[in-house]
Amino acid sequence: MSLYFLCAVLFAIGVYCILTKRNLIKIIIGVGIMEYSLNLLFILVAYRMNSRSPIIDEEWLSGALPPITDPLPQALVITSIVIGLATKALLICLAMRLYEKYGTFDITEIRRLKG
Amino acid sequence: MNRQSYKRDVRPEQTAGMTLIVKTVARLTVGLILIFGTYVVFEGHLSSGGGFPGGVIITLAFINLVLAFGWKPLMGKLPRRRAVLIGSLGISLFLLLSLFGLISGVFFKNVIPRGEAFNLFSAGHILYCNIGICLNVGMGLFAIFLALILFRIEPEDGA
Amino acid sequence: MPELSVLMLILFVIAAAIVAIEIKDLLSSVVAFGAIGMGIAVIFLLLKAPDLAITQLVVELLCLVILIRATLGQKPLEKRSPLFLPLLLSAGAFLIVFLVSAALALKELPEFGQPLMRVSQTYIDWSLSMVRTPNVVTAIILDFRAYDTLGEATVLFTAVIGVLAVMRKVGRKKTKSDSSRDGRQN
Incomplete structure (x- = not known):
């Protein structure tokens, strides 16, 4: 329960960073923190106490070994991590293009109409 | 005196990138990193691993080369256009494997015969899907990296 | 006893997140972001998800390289926004509402260790x-x-x-x- 709430705290830190910071790189870092907290929540919910990692063999099928964790959230998260990297790269490219156009990462300066 | 003659001997493509120590270590380790990435891809259906981490590890090997030697030596072998082409071939392989299932009537049905478990060529199309995903992820991310690295450098170099 | 070590690692990740968003220097911020990713990778390994640990580790390395490329030679922004106080108040109010509702909603999830x-x-x-x-x-x-x-x-x-x-x-x-x-x- 407390672990889940700490995940929510991590998400809240990301939201705070997006709402109050003015630097585009800081905002991208906030988006990354939110994404990591969601991945972490999925894996925390999937964990089973005193278990093995989800790789099975005949010895496991005979019932001698402890049960394995929930593999379904792991399969959902493993795609989410790579998608997160691609979207972060796209965000960074947009930020660099904006820097070339306006000469700053400050979003209040970028808001100005120019050219 | 010695330093001057050394400087005259150095070819211009060797001056780019980092120092000699970094270049030597990168030359020694890049092959090992590529082998490890291929191993992670090919054991994805036997143990932990798979196409996503294997593709990113192979990308990291190429990025290691670019960071150590500068971007010029690699651009002759693997320019951005070719990297995007290989990535497209990867996702095309994945899509083709999914369309194979239509032979027996169901999209994504595993029509390749599944062999014995715990062998390399087992579990039907999973190995080939892993290879396609590895090419797509690795070369796509490497194209992103090249686009970011060459963003400011390339125009003034072409002049 | 993985629960205690996971708790410590999540606290480490939260501390790294606070450092990453509050420090002035952009390069230090990016390095702290790398610390968050590595901590998450170790948590995945402790929670019996080795696939995710490998993927998170290498993805974090690549993300660090790209972020450092974007922040090289950038100056940090000196002054605060003139709207900083209203922004802080509205963000604080939103976060209080969010955390209270999250604490109520997360009770409905299954207990830790029994999925x-x-x-x-x-x-x-x-x-x-x-x-x-x-x-x-x-x-x-x-x-x-x-x-x-x-x-x-x-x-x-x-x-x-x-x-x-x-x-x-x-x-x-x-x-x-x-x-x-x-x-x-x-």
């Missing part, structure tokens, strides 16, 4: 006998739920195309002679 395994029990039963794969995660992402992976590959390919479109050089050669940054119009 619901209704769907995944079928996958575990069929993984070795039908798919012939000892790794259940690979069996799920490439056989039972391959549609998800196809969509993921499509999203990644679209992101690559988007990056190449944003970073293209069309129209740059014409105005290369004038050195002013804002002179380019196309």
Whole structure:
């Protein structure tokens, strides 16, 4: 329960960073923190106490070994991590293009109409 | 005196990138990193691993080369256009494997015969899907990296 | 006892997150972001998810390289926004509401250590006998739920195309002679 709430705290830190910071790189870092907290929540919910990692063999099928964790959230998260990297790269490219156009990462300066 | 003659001997493509120590270590380790990435891809259906981490590890090997030697030596072998082409071939392989299932009537049905478990060529199309995903992820991310690295450098170099 | 070590690692990740968003220097901020990713990778390893640990580790390395490339030579922003106080108040109010509702909503989840395994029990039963794969995660992402992976590959390919479109050089050669940054119009 407390672990889940700490995940929510991590998400809240990301939201705070997006709402109050003015630097585009800081905002991208906030988006990354939110994404990591969601991945972490999925894996925390999937964990089973005193278990093995989800790789099975005949010895496991005979019932001698402890049960394995929930593999379904792991399969959902493993795609989410790579998608997160691609979207972060796209965000960074947009930020660099904006820097070339306006000469700053400050979003209040970028808001100005120019050219 | 010695330093001057050394400087005259150095070819211009060797001056780019980092120092000699970094270049030597990168030359020694890049092959090992590529082998490890291929191993992670090919054991994805036997143990932990798979196409996503294997593709990113192979990308990291190429990025290691670019960071150590500068971007010029690699651009002759693997320019951005070719990297995007290989990535497209990867996702095309994945899509083709999914369309194979239509032979027996169901999209994504595993029509390749599944062999014995715990062998390399087992579990039907999973190995080939892993290879396609590895090419797509690795070369796509490497194209992103090249686009970011060459963003400011390339125009003034072409002049 | 993985619960205690996971708790310590989550506290470490939260501390690294606070450092990452509050420090002035951008490069230090990016390095603290790398610390967050590495901590998450260790948590995945402790929670019996080795696939995710490998993926998170290498993805974090690549993300660090790209972020450092973007922040090289940038100066941190000195002054605060004139709207900083109202922003802080509204963000604080939103975060209080969010945290209270999260604390109420997270009670409905299953307890830590006892997951619901209704769907995944079928996958575990069929993984070795039908798919012939000892790794259940690979069996799920490439056989039972391959549609998800196809969509993921499509999203990644679209992101690559988007990056190449944003970073293209069309129209740059014409105005290369004038050195002013804002002179380019196309």
